[in-house]
């Protein structure tokens with residue numbers, strides 16, 4: 001009986017803890033009925049993330065059908081895995097930048113082959129001493145996206161924490177560049193925002209959209225074996241690499257093969273028909289109050 005009572009008491013504690021969390025979540029300011037009631041696109045996201053599961057890269061079976069990316073509304077979904085399958089354009093992307101040596105070498109590779117790609121550093125890998133290198137990335141026509149301020153999971157965190165990590169990344173990037181560069185794409189660390197059930201929470205989708213990103217960007221090809229990567233790449237593919245020696249070596253072999261096959265590596269913005277991100281003189285400073293009631 002004693003054990004049962006203890007278990008009951010523990011259960012009550014857990015219930016109260018859960019209730020406390022619910023109260024905290026309800027403090028999120030000025031929710032509209034639309035925000036409380038997820039739109040169909042949000043439901044699609046939740047289904048997608050449940051199918052793909054937490055942490056792992058998308059596989060071919062995880063990918064939505066050919067008509068998932070609508071021709072007239074290519075970005076009608078929250079989670080993007082690839083671009084149009086009817087276009088030869090593909091996007092090579094590189095994440096993290098824990099070791100920027102391979103980032104700059106990859107940039108040289110882009111220049112060598114006359115292609116562009118998108119880099120997703122974490123905020124903490126951005127250093128002011130690398131200012132010229134990051135400026136060179138933009139000058140080469142390449143793009144910079146956000147991988148958040150540091151490399152931590154987005155699942156299970158509060159909405160304001162998520163907004164803070166996104167805002168801090170933009171602040172760190174502007175400080176590094178010395179000008180404002182309006183980041184358009186967010187790729188979450190580990191590629192997902194799902195909670196422990198494998199579902200993307202509506203709250204997290206709402207937080208990311210409150211900050212200003214309409215989508216999260218994933219990938220449909222992730223392989224450092226150039227043969228396997230080449231075989232997996234299709235029209236519209238988004239390829240995931242990291243700033244590491246083995247990834248760089250793979251790209252030295254893969255890029256010429258992709259070009260030979262008639263595929264055209266471009267930035268993520270170009271893949272979806274956007275102009276390059278806008279720049280301006282005034283540096284962005286993150287202030288959580290700017291997002292209250294948005």
Ligand SMILES: [Zn+2]
Nearest residue numbers: 095096189190
């Ligand atoms: Zn990463």
